Amino acid sequence: MKPFEHFAPDSVGEVLDLLQSIPKAKLIAGGTDLLLQMKQGSAQPDTVISLKNVEELRGFATRKARFRLGAGMTLRGITRSPELKKHFPGLVYAASVVASEQIRSLATVGGNICNASPSADLIPPLLALDAVAHIVSRDGQRDIPLADFFKGPGKTILKSGEILLSLFLPQPSGNMFYSKHAPRQFMDLAVVGVAVRLQKNQGMVREARVALGAVGPTPLRAKKTEALLTGKTLTPKLMLEAGEMAADECSPIDDIRGSAWYRKRMIKIHVRRNLEALL
Amino acid sequence: MKKIISCTINGVKQELYLDTRKTLLKMLREDLELMGVHLGCGGGDCGACTVLLNGEPVTSCLVLAADCEGSEITTVEGVQQDDKLHPLQQSMVEKGGIQCGFCTPGMVMNSLALLRENPQPTESEVRHALSGNLCRCTGYAKIVEAVMDVKNLDRITG
Numbered sequence: 254m255k256p257f258e259h260f261a262p263d264s265v266g267e268v269l270d271l272l273q274s275i276p277k278a279k280l281i282a283g284g285t286d287l288l289l290q291m292k293q294g295s296a297q298p299d300t301v302i303s304l305k306n307v308e309e310l311r312g313f314a315t316r317k318a319r320f321r322l323g324a325g326m327t328l329r330g331i332t333r334s335p336e337l338k339k340h341f342p343g344l345v346y347a348a349s350v351v352a353s354e355q356i357r358s359l360a361t362v363g364g365n366i367c368n369a370s371p372s373a374d375l376i377p378p379l380l381a382l383d384a385v386a387h388i389v390s391r392d393g394q395r396d397i398p399l400a401d402f403f404k405g406p407g408k409t410i411l412k413s414g415e416i417l418l419s420l421f422l423p424q425p426s427g428n429m430f431y432s433k434h435a436p437r438q439f440m441d442l443a444v445v446g447v448a449v450r451l452q453k454n455q456g457m458v459r460e461a462r463v464a465l466g467a468v469g470p471t472p473l474r475a476k477k478t479e480a481l482l483t484g485k486t487l488t489p490k491l492m493l494e495a496g497e498m499a500a501d502e503c504s505p506i507d508d509i510r511g512s513a514w515y516r517k518r519m520i521k522i523h524v525r526r527n528l529e530a531l532l
Numbered sequence: 533m534k535k536i537i538s539c540t541i542n543g544v545k546q547e548l549y550l551d552t553r554k555t556l557l558k559m560l561r562e563d564l565e566l567m568g569v570h571l572g573c574g575g576g577d578c579g580a581c582t583v584l585l586n587g588e589p590v591t592s593c594l595v596l597a598a599d600c601e602g603s604e605i606t607t608v609e610g611v612q613q614d615d616k617l618h619p620l621q622q623s624m625v626e627k628g629g630i631q632c633g634f635c636t637p638g639m640v641m642n643s644l645a646l647l648r649e650n651p652q653p654t655e656s657e658v659r660h661a662l663s664g665n666l667c668r669c670t671g672y673a674k675i676v677e678a679v680m681d682v683k684n685l686d687r688i689t690g
């Protein structure tokens with residue numbers, strides 16, 4: 254590992270000042286992605302700014318009919334939060350199937366998002382929940398729908414000097430389900446991840462969200478599938494068609510975790526199963 | 533580059549002057565000679581290096597020592613009480629949850645965190661909680677039994 258300078262500021266303001274004076278500095282939250290990349294040499298920062306002491310990055314709270322989830326909240330914290338369990342059980346479930354207890358104590362939701370892995374488990378559920386990324390820098394702030402946050406594997410729209418401060422989640426309408434397909438039940442990355450949220454009225458789908466992980470350069474929303482479902486009543490035939498359409502909409506690659514062909518098959522099955530679960 | 537780090541380890545205050553690259557694992561082994569913290573994979577997969585950081589189990593190979601300023605850390609060396617094995621350790625011995633012993637400190641630390649939160653876990657809760665600890669000898673059954681069968685639980689929760 255290359256030598257680096259380590260800063261541990263305790264406010265967002267100090268983080269932003271440091272980032273402004275040292276634009277190449279790397280932020281470290283839980284470090285479960287970054288430290289591994291530093292050990293392997295794929296990240297070689299000269300300066301590391303730790304977010305561990307920044308209180309403003311933590312916590313979950315209601316704010317004017319929407320919720321604020323701090324980027325620095327750990328996945329263990331998410332799985333232990335009665336408020337999150339009450340309002341966002343599908344998100345809590347997704348956090349509980351990431352890695353292990355020991356990694357979840359360290360890993361943060363902000364790190365999961367900003368690392369921008371196509372297989373990150375929290376991203377499809379957050380997309381299905383219409384999460385908005387609240388980004389701050391010394392120049393101001395901006396709110397970007399999470400769906401527009403990712404540019405490619407490991408790439409986001411964050412500019413130099415910017416940090417992800419929190420996520421805003423609207424009051425959820427309808428239930429959301431996440432399912433992770435992996436050979437091992439725990440301690441494995443998703444071969445595919447599927448989040449589906451449906452808002453129904455007397456059996457008819459009023460709003461649908463279908464978000465897919467590990468089947469493209471970024472996690473994505475299957476918008477044609479969402480359109481197909483909207484305004485219709487769920488029937489076995491429709492649920493099958495939705496699975497097929499989602500499989501058509503994604504563009505997986507072959508890698509050690511699974512072939513593109515297999516991933517499309519699993520998307521088809523998981524979309525249908527999640528719809529059945531939401532019936 | 534170096535930094536002064538002060539933290540409390542197994543109840544004792546420590547102040548160390550460390551390379552910022554040093555992981556918590558290396559600090560514990562190299563600077564404090566706590567050899568119960570085992571280096572397995574070095575990537576957070578095997579759990580052999582598990583310690584408690586402010587009461588929460590973490591893989592110490594993925595934590596920078598510099599990020600532990602002001603923290604409380606417990607390693608397996610800090611678990612036994614008055615020179616006697618902790619009831620969880622006793623149970624591991626009695627149930628045959630230990631064979632080569634390499635994974636044992638990590639298993640003990642992670643189980644301890646579980647039992648403090650949930651003194652009577654079900655088998656599936658134990659298996660879920662210990663999914664980040666690999667053991668190549670026991671086949672896990674004896675370890676799971678040992679965690680479920682800890683006697684004198686009050687000594688853990690108290």
Ligand SMILES: Cc1cc2nc3c(=O)[nH]c(=O)nc-3n(C[C@H](O)[C@H](O)[C@H](O)COP(=O)(O)OP(=O)(O)OC[C@H]3O[C@@H](n4cnc5c(N)ncnc54)[C@H](O)[C@@H]3O)c2cc1C
Binds near residue numbers: 288289350576577
């Ligand atoms: C053994 C193991 C198993 C894993 N299993 C899974 C799994 O099953 N599912 C899964 O999704 N992931 C998994 N991961 C990956 C990782 O744990 C998660 O992605 C985690 O959520 C990352 O969070 P972190 O806080 O540790 O990120 P860090 O490593 O601290 O940061 C990751 C990146 O995000 C940036 N960053 C962090 N916070 C901010 C912020 N607020 N603003 C701007 N940039 C920021 C950092 O600069 C860095 O580039 C695993 C990792 C390991 C080591």
